[in-house]
Amino acid sequence: MQKIIHKSEKRGHVDFGWLKSAHSFSFGNYFDQDKVNFGALRVLNDDFVEAGNGFGRHPHDNMEIVSIPLAGVLAHQDSMGTSRDIQTGDVQIMSAGTGVTHSEFNGSKVDPVKFLQIWVIPSERQLTPSYDQKSYLDLDRKNKFATIVSPNKADTQAVFINQDAYFNLADIEVDTTVNYQLHSEANGVYVFVLEGAIEIAGEKLNRRDAVGIWEINEIDMRATADAQVLLIEVPMF
Template sequence: MQKIIHRENDRGHVDFGWLKSAHSFSFGQYFDPEKVNFGALRVLNDDQVEGGQGFGRHSHDNMEIVSIPLEGVLSHQDSMGNVRNIETGDVQIMSAGKGVKHSEFNGDQKELVKFLQIWIIPHEMNLTPGYDQKSYLHLDRHNKFVTIVSPNVSDSDAVHIHQDAYFNIVDLDEGNTIPYTVHSERNGIYLFVLEGKVQVADEILSRRDAIGIYESDKIEIKAEYNAKLLLIEVPMF
């Protein structure tokens, strides 16, 4: 087993007034040669946008972009014709492929929107752009993993991604232990603690800490306190 620890305070923190963001990997003005990616996981931004503010129309290509609101409403428009609100409990994916333009704004004029934006390198370049969005509120994630992003079209509750990557969430009660087995030996696991405290691979992780684990087919996670977790499985190339 190999592991990499990313502590909350070690992330790149930026504050533009209307936008406060913490970067787990190099992004924009923040660059750390030791934190460029974890396998196919290229970006994990923990964003907070003031009411009525946001990102104007801009371009992306050849990236799978996943947005997960944690509080509030994110308003999205893109050059594919999608005009959608993404709310807490939703997961959205935009496959930028050979090129797409979009904008993202706080859908509320007063309250903050807090969301994760995560970029995954696709398995193939210059794909046809695509969009998918689903709610996971109806899924039982109490002490068990729920897959919300999957490469398998048969996973009807998950949005589809063009990579051998899986996003899983769980609400884990204090004292409970949950295992996770990777789908492929070439994959690694990036565990991001949204809330609470857990023990994994002989490490204690608190809110917004993360651990990357590879060369291991299975891990076990124990909740020291009630915890909300995001587990991302990606190819390590």
């Protein structure tokens, strides 16, 4: 087993007034040579956007971009003709492929929006851009993981990603242990604690702490307080 710990307070932080963001990996003006990526996982930004503000139209290419609102609503528009609101309880993916432009604004004029913006390097370059969005509110994730992003097109509960990557959510009750089995020996897992606290791989993690683990086939974690956990399985190349 190999592992790397990313404590919440050690993330890169920016504050533009209307936008407050914590970067788990190098992004924008924040650069840490030891935090460029975790395998195919390139970006994990924990964003807070004030009411009526957001990101104007800008380009992307050759990246799988996942947005997960944690509170509030995102208003999305892109050059593929998509115009959608992304509610709390939704997961959205935009495969930028050969190139796409989009904007992402707070969909409320009153309340802030909190969301995760996550980038994954695709398995192939120059793919045709695409968009998908689904709700995970009805998925059973009490004391087990529910998959919300998957490379398996037959998995109707998850949005499709062009990579051997799996995003999973779990709500774990205190003193409960859950197990996760990896899909491939070539993959690792990045475990991000949304709320609460867990013990995993001999480490104690609290809210917004993370650990990357590889060279394993499965992993156990125990909640030391009621916890919400995002687990991202990605190729380690």
